[in-house]
Structure formats: C-alpha cells, structure tokens
Amino acid sequence: MESGTSLAEKFIAWLDRESLRTDPDLVGEMKLLLAGTPLDGEIGMAVDETRVVITCVREEFSNEWNAIRFDLVNAKENPARNRALENQIRRLTGEFLLGDLAGRGFLPAYGFPTDVVNFDTDTWQHYT
Secondary structure, three states: OOOOOOHHHHHHHHHHOOHHHHOHHHHHHHHHHHOOOOOOOOHHHHHHHHHHHHHHHHHHHHHHHHHHHHHHHHOOOOHHHHHHHHHHHHHHHHOOHHHHHHHOOOOOOOOOOOOOOOOOOOOHHHHO
C-alpha cells in the first residue's frame, strides 16, 4: 500500500492508547457495550482481541493489495491480464467497508444492523 497512515493503522494506534483503558468516560461506555456478553467486565481482553483481529484483517488486505500490484507491474505486456488486475484493484478498493469487515471475520456476518444509516468514512481531508 502507499505510504501514509491508513484508517486501520490509526484504529490500531487508538486501541494502543492507555487512555482507552483508564479514561472514566471510555471505560463506562465499554462496560455498557460489553454488559451481558461473554466479555462483560473484560475491557482489556476486548481491546486486546480487537487489536489482534484488526491487525490480521489489515495484513490480509495489504497482502492482497501488494500481490495484485505486483502482478499488475508484470502484466504490462498483456492487456487482458492488465484489465483483469485493474478490475481486481477496483473490487478490492470499492468494497463497502462493513461488508468487507464482515467478510474478513472482524464483524459478525449475520444479525448486524445494516442499511440503518450511511457509514461515511470521507473526511474533509479527502477533498483537499
């Protein structure tokens, strides 16, 4: 992937912040979120496991991205293969985030509310 900090890397850095485990407001919200689940009272475990899984998801995406880009560089002499690889890049980067995260096992694939609100990850930085 291109240099820079991806949203996944920012999320991982956020999960590494000590304040996630010590800030009273965040701890209170996490307790509320985890109440009645197998992780009830296990905020540290929930954060740690989230970090492990999102790191694996990010690595899977990065490996897929790098493999397609490598093949694309080597497919310059084959226009049909080049088009197919460009389509793979578009598919990979055009996936809906929630669907991709569910497909990669980070979010539940069923029983998860969808089509409730738009999940817009664009920020003003995308347009400057």
